[in-house]
Amino acid sequence: MLRLDCLRAVYSKLENCLVVTIMGATAAELHSLGHRSNFFYLQHAMGLASSTGLGLALSLRDQKIVVFDGDGSLLMNLGSLSTMARYRPGNLVHVVFDNESLLSVGGFPTATSTGTDLEGVARAAGIPTVLTVRTVEDFSTTVRDALDGTQLTTVIAKVEPTGPAGYVIDLSLVENRFQFRRYIQSLKRQ
Amino acid sequence: MPVSLISSKVIFDALKQCDVRLLSALPETWLVHLIRMADEDPEVILIRLAKEEEGVGISAGAHFAGVKSAMLMQNHGFLASINGIVSFAHLYKIPLLMLISYRGSFGERDPWQTQGGNVTEALLRAMAIPYSFLDRIENVERRIRQAQTLAESSLQPVALLLTRDLMWEE
Numbered sequence: 001m002l003r004l005d006c007l008r009a010v011y012s013k014l015e016n017c018l019v020v021t022i023m024g025a026t027a028a029e030l031h032s033l034g035h036r037s038n039f040f041y042l043q044h045a046m047g048l049a050s051s052t053g054l055g056l057a058l059s060l061r062d063q064k065i066v067v068f069d070g071d072g073s074l075l076m077n078l079g080s081l082s083t084m085a086r087y088r089p090g091n092l093v094h095v096v097f098d099n100e101s102l103l104s105v106g107g108f109p110t111a112t113s114t115g116t117d118l119e120g121v122a123r124a125a126g127i128p129t130v131l132t133v134r135t136v137e138d139f140s141t142t143v144r145d146a147l148d149g150t151q152l153t154t155v156i157a158k159v160e161p162t163g164p165a166g167y168v169i170d171l172s173l174v175e176n177r178f179q180f181r182r183y184i185q186s187l188k189r190q
Numbered sequence: 191m192p193v194s195l196i197s198s199k200v201i202f203d204a205l206k207q208c209d210v211r212l213l214s215a216l217p218e219t220w221l222v223h224l225i226r227m228a229d230e231d232p233e234v235i236l237i238r239l240a241k242e243e244e245g246v247g248i249s250a251g252a253h254f255a256g257v258k259s260a261m262l263m264q265n266h267g268f269l270a271s272i273n274g275i276v277s278f279a280h281l282y283k284i285p286l287l288m289l290i291s292y293r294g295s296f297g298e299r300d301p302w303q304t305q306g307g308n309v310t311e312a313l314l315r316a317m318a319i320p321y322s323f324l325d326r327i328e329n330v331e332r333r334i335r336q337a338q339t340l341a342e343s344s345l346q347p348v349a350l351l352l353t354r355d356l357m358w359e360e
Binding site for chain 2: 018020040042043044045047048049050051052053054055056057058059060077079080082083086087173174177180181184185188
């Protein structure tokens with residue numbers, strides 16, 4: 001399963017969500033499908049994408065939030081699973097692309113390649129719904145159902161350790177950040 | 191426990207006066223009353239963290255959402271948050287109002303706090319984070335308001351160091 005195919009399969013569904021991605025391949029691939037002002041790419045601060053999603057979800061209870069996390073990033077902030085589980089906002093969908101690799105920095109294997117089971121970790125941390133998917137069809141159905149549902153969900157998507165040729169996207173970090181915030185403020189005025 | 195209830199109340203009221211509606215916190219002795227006040231106030235969202243750096247992401251999310259937030263932590267929690275502050279708050283120009291208990295300074299009896307006390311201000315200066323002190327109860331309200339004003343206008347982290355003189359009645 002390719003991450004790009006997963007993102008493509010749910011892209012239309014992201015239109016009405018606030019989307020936070022991690023850095024590197026995930027950001028570049030989502031951006032390549034067509035940037036929208038409701039997408040925020042966290043191009044550094046590994047581990048904090050899920051925390052950002054939690055802050056958004058608890059501040060905007062009527063808005064669906066999607067975080068596209070990765071195994072390397074989540075392993076840097078496993079405590080975030082326990083914090084998310086503690087407050088379990090039903091408007092947050094936490095997707096973890098697990099390619100068992102720190103792809104964007106050279107492809108070094110992460111601990112999920114040697115047996116760490118992120119589904120088990122998330123479940124034991126108390127995330128109410130945790131699912132692992134291995135096909136694009138399952139990914140699409142699971143993420144769409146989670147977005148239509150009302151329970152905090154972590155989806156572990158097992159993907160190939162491949163990505164685009166480069167990771168730089170034609171959008172400055174601060175431009176992205178101001179655009180994202182302005183988009184949210186415009187929603188609140190509606 | 192001689193943590194000042196009065197000072198804690200003045201700090202909490204000042205945060206609310208500044209429209210802070212989301213507080214992230216990791217418990218530490220000096221912060222117990224503040225955290226309890228946040229927990230008991232239905233107008234404030236309290237997020238108890240596993241590690242302080244999470245608070246940087248949470249405050250960024252709140253800022254995008256248009257909700258004013260503050261972070262409550264010990265100076266060792268600030269040390270644990272440095273990458274998040276640099277590679278999120280500084281990189282993306284995110285305002286952070288950080289209330290940091292200044293352990294390991296004059297009067298500290300716990301040996302394990304002392305090394306962190308030595309480096310706190312040096313690190314704040316090295317990171318070019320504007321900071322001031324909450325040391326006298328009559329200055330608390332104004333200084334919190336000023337810190338938040340600067341954080342919001344400059345779009346950067348600003349720190350207030352909660353001192354022993356304010357927080358500890360002994």
